[in-house]
Amino acid sequence: xxxxxxxxxxxxxxxxxxxxxxxxxxxxxxxxxxxxxxxxxxxxxxxxxxxxxxxxxxxxxxxxxxxxxxxxxxxxxxxxxxxxxxxxxxxxxxxxxxxxxxxxxxxxxxxxxxxxxxxxxxxxxxxxxxxxxxxxxxxxxxxxxxxxxxxxxxxxxxxxxxxxxxxxxxxxxxxxxxxxxxxxxxxxxxxxxxxxxxxxxxxxxxxxxxxxxxxxxxxxxxxxxxxxxxxxxxxxxxxxxxxxxxxxxxxxxxxxxxxxxxxxxxxxxxxxxxxxxxxxxxxxxxxxxxxxxxxxxxxxxxxxxxxxxxxxxxxxxxxxxxxxxxxxxxxxxxxxxxxxxxxxxxxxxxxxxxxxxxxxxxxxxxxxxxxxxxxxxxxxxxxxxxxxxxxxxxxxxxx
Amino acid sequence: xxxxxxxxxxxxxxxxxxxxxxxxxxxxxxxxxxxxxxxxxxxxxxxxxxxxxxxxxxxxxxxxxxxxxxxxxxxxxxxxxxxxxxxxxxxxxxxxxxxxxxxxxxxxxxxxxxxxxxxxxxxxxxxxxxxxxxxxxxxxxxxxxxxxxxxxxxxxxxxxxxxxxxxxxxxxxxxxxxxxxxxxxxxxxxxxxxxxxxxxxxxxxxxxxxxxxxxxxxxxxxxxxxxxxxxxxxxxxxxxxxxxxxxxxxxxxxxxxxxxxxxxxxxxxxxxxxxxxxxxxxxxxxxxxxxxxxxxxxxxxxxxxxxxxxxxxxxxxxxxxxxxxxxxxxxxxxxxxxxxxxxxxxxxxxxxxxxxxxxxxxxxxxxxxxxxxxxxxxxxxxxxxxxxxxxxxxxxxxx
Numbered sequence: 001x002x003x004x005x006x007x008x009x010x011x012x013x014x015x016x017x018x019x020x021x022x023x024x025x026x027x028x029x030x031x032x033x034x035x036x037x038x039x040x041x042x043x044x045x046x047x048x049x050x051x052x053x054x055x056x057x058x059x060x061x062x063x064x065x066x067x068x069x070x071x072x073x074x075x076x077x078x079x080x081x082x083x084x085x086x087x088x089x090x091x092x093x094x095x096x097x098x099x100x101x102x103x104x105x106x107x108x109x110x111x112x113x114x115x116x117x118x119x120x121x122x123x124x125x126x127x128x129x130x131x132x133x134x135x136x137x138x139x140x141x142x143x144x145x146x147x148x149x150x151x152x153x154x155x156x157x158x159x160x161x162x163x164x165x166x167x168x169x170x171x172x173x174x175x176x177x178x179x180x181x182x183x184x185x186x187x188x189x190x191x192x193x194x195x196x197x198x199x200x201x202x203x204x205x206x207x208x209x210x211x212x213x214x215x216x217x218x219x220x221x222x223x224x225x226x227x228x229x230x231x232x233x234x235x236x237x238x239x240x241x242x243x244x245x246x247x248x249x250x251x252x253x254x255x256x257x258x259x260x261x262x263x264x265x266x267x268x269x270x271x272x273x274x275x276x277x278x279x280x281x282x283x284x285x286x287x288x289x290x291x292x293x294x295x296x297x298x299x300x301x302x303x304x305x306x307x308x309x310x311x312x313x314x315x316x317x318x319x320x321x322x323x324x325x326x327x328x329x330x331x332x333x334x335x336x337x338x339x340x341x342x343x344x345x346x347x348x349x350x351x352x353x354x355x356x357x358x359x360x361x362x363x364x365x366x367x368x369x370x371x372x373x374x375x376x377x378x379x380x381x382x383x384x385x386x387x388x389x390x391x392x393x394x395x396x397x398x399x
Numbered sequence: 400x401x402x403x404x405x406x407x408x409x410x411x412x413x414x415x416x417x418x419x420x421x422x423x424x425x426x427x428x429x430x431x432x433x434x435x436x437x438x439x440x441x442x443x444x445x446x447x448x449x450x451x452x453x454x455x456x457x458x459x460x461x462x463x464x465x466x467x468x469x470x471x472x473x474x475x476x477x478x479x480x481x482x483x484x485x486x487x488x489x490x491x492x493x494x495x496x497x498x499x500x501x502x503x504x505x506x507x508x509x510x511x512x513x514x515x516x517x518x519x520x521x522x523x524x525x526x527x528x529x530x531x532x533x534x535x536x537x538x539x540x541x542x543x544x545x546x547x548x549x550x551x552x553x554x555x556x557x558x559x560x561x562x563x564x565x566x567x568x569x570x571x572x573x574x575x576x577x578x579x580x581x582x583x584x585x586x587x588x589x590x591x592x593x594x595x596x597x598x599x600x601x602x603x604x605x606x607x608x609x610x611x612x613x614x615x616x617x618x619x620x621x622x623x624x625x626x627x628x629x630x631x632x633x634x635x636x637x638x639x640x641x642x643x644x645x646x647x648x649x650x651x652x653x654x655x656x657x658x659x660x661x662x663x664x665x666x667x668x669x670x671x672x673x674x675x676x677x678x679x680x681x682x683x684x685x686x687x688x689x690x691x692x693x694x695x696x697x698x699x700x701x702x703x704x705x706x707x708x709x710x711x712x713x714x715x716x717x718x719x720x721x722x723x724x725x726x727x728x729x730x731x732x733x734x735x736x737x738x739x740x741x742x743x744x745x746x747x748x749x750x751x752x753x754x755x756x757x758x759x760x761x762x763x764x765x766x767x768x769x770x771x772x773x774x775x776x777x778x779x780x781x782x783x784x785x786x787x788x789x790x791x792x793x794x795x796x797x798x
Binding site for chain 2: 044045046047048049075077078079080112113114115176177219220221222223224299300301302305306308309311313314315316318319320321322323326327328330331343345346347348386387388390391392394395396
């Protein structure tokens with residue numbers, strides 16, 4: 001259930017069993033605004049964008065949207081002209097069912113790459129979903145989006161803007177092929193806030209994505225379908241937010257916090273993951289070098305398997321730093337597990353420190369703190385461990 | 400056993416149980432040339448080189464060497480001034496036992512990062528090994544080097560240079576922390592060929608490493624200890640090889656072939672590996688872009704787990720290409736598994752082609768051929784699959 005049954009004024013949703021993934025599974029979701037909303041989107045930087053990404057990029061550039069369709073099971077990626085045609089046909093079905101302009105419909109897909117959508121499922125599923133829209137339907141949509149996810153991912157925030165209550169509601173899916181690059185797998189945020197200009201909303205969304213979804217990794221793989229959409233329909237009646245609004249910092253803080261919440265839910269549900277680990281690097285020559293260092297540690301299969309084994313194998317962390325491209329003096333590096341200092345000046349502090357660090361690693365969540373002592377650059381990444389279940393999930397994914 | 404009991408004139412070797420890894424395991428090896436040899440070496444590009452790497456880089460620059468000491472169990476990496484002092488002390492023990500200059504001794508270590516060597520093991524083990532040197536001792540050294548390796552790795556080549564028989568013998572170890580960058584984990588090649596100048600030998604060795612050890616990956620992680628050494632003692636009596644020698648192409652072909660043989664043995668014995676997979680990219684905009692594409696596919700956890708699952712999941716291959724940085728048009732990509740064309744113009748050729756590709760994936764060795772159709776750049780990488788055993792080996796490595 002979406003927490004507290006919170007609803008965002010003028011948004012409704014529904015999910016149905018369309019048959020894409022068998023008869024007994026929610027696999028098609030629809031989110032609709034009663035009025036046209038200001039829209040922003042951030043998409044995969046992969047050179048191989050899925051068909052829905054190609055379509056949505058073009059439509060989001062128009063700055064307005066009213067509906068988002070999502071299906072799981074098939075990604076509609078690497079599907080060529082037929083796939084793009086199917087994405088457009090899906091949007092046409094939504095437009096017809098809702099009697100709205102096709103240009104205001106966004107479509108998203110997630111699942112296996114390289115297969116074509118079965119349009120029969122959409123021909124019946126879209127009108128079915130359109131007939132079931134309700135303010136309580138977001139919970140079902142969050143379930144219909146799931147692929148290898150083990151739990152649905154939702155988040156809500158409320159704040160006051162110009163004296164009016166404003167609500168934000170977010171949904172995300174993702175467990176594998178997760179190292180978003182300027183976007184994420186699939187995440188939708190709807191808000192009843194009024195926003196003056198789509199271009200501003202786009203700036204705020206991209207900045208929020210850079211500090212949330214672009215800071216997580218499950219497996220180092222950037223998806224063909226990464227899509228983050230934000231629709232603001234203005235029904236809260238607040239003075240429209242713009243760059244100079246006094247309430248803008250509060251709105252952006254709520255948005256950033258919600259995006260971060262969703263991103264952490266995605267990485268915590270990483271395929272096979274048993275632990276959520278934050279990699280916090282400071283003292284780098286620049287923020288870019290800190291990011292290189294944090295991302296290299298966060299993606300190292302050797303580091304991630306050591307986390308799974310609850311082994312405070314700091315040598316693998318320093319080895320990852322050594323190939324990361326960040327500049328530093330190995331004889332100055334310090335490493336902490338939460339508040340336990342284990343490595344100082346590049347050397348272990350001994351068996352007692354290692355025992356305390358091992359106790360930290362037995363926790364489900366902890367932070368690896370690295371101080372390169374080479375400057376003032378900082379970066380944070382969030383990753384998970386790498387378990388035997390990761391392999392079994394991905395060896396069998398299509399079977 | 401080193402194949403055919405081949406010996407290289409004037410080189411002897413031995414391995415002993417020094418106690419670093421318990422009483423019943425070979426863990427210390429020594430290779431010695433009866434006369435000073437021309438020496439070359441290629442080392443890790445990690446910013447965190449192990450102590451033996453720091454020492455050997457300096458000594459190889461002198462162009463001469465007579466002995467190589469190797470221990471497994473402890474990498475002597477991230478060990479600071481004490482570690483560098485221990486590496487020097489090891490070389491001093493070898494120099495004393497053999498009555499040779501300390502500057503002609505190279506030392507190498509492999510194993511756990513961050514622990515100090517137990518010098519008591521070396522104080523007894525080095526003289527012990529020096530007393531057991533024989534032309535047949537290389538097989539024991541190849542076993543003493545092993546860590547998570549499941550098999551020892553050796554290769555020999557013979558050729559004629561200026562009418563004289565010349566022999567090359569190579570040893571390698573490595574199964575994890577393998578994505579050598581300008582070098583490899585530990586590999587030693589000895590030859591009785593006469594070589595005029597160490598600077599030339601260095602050029603030939605680096606070029607050979609670039610096309611062999613620098614083209615393999617097990618886990619995308621570059622070791623702190625990567626070291627490839629080549630010693631040529633001249634006892635074959637051939638006219639010394641130099642850049643203008645008519646026999647140089649044959650010698651370099653034999654050297655390159657031996658290095659490639661060892662590198663393939665390393666990746667085939669990758670931690671947990673059940674398959675050896677060659678990624679061959681052509682049609683890239685440049686060789687550099689082809690290398691980016693091949694390396695990204697070869698390192699993708701999603702691609703490697705699909706290989707383990709014998710799933711011809713070409714969508715993951717295209718997704719990896721999409722984030723690789725190589726430029727191409729997704730609608731032109733072709734993918735083959737061995738000789739089976741499965742994807743053309745970015746689209747699957749259907750169920751029959753997929754069934755044939757799946758049959759190829761059931762083989763222990765196969766090639767994934769990618770044609771980007773964007774230019775004439777080519778690159779080849781060798782990788783292995785990613786199994787549940789990989790995780791269990793690396794979750795438990797230190798325990």
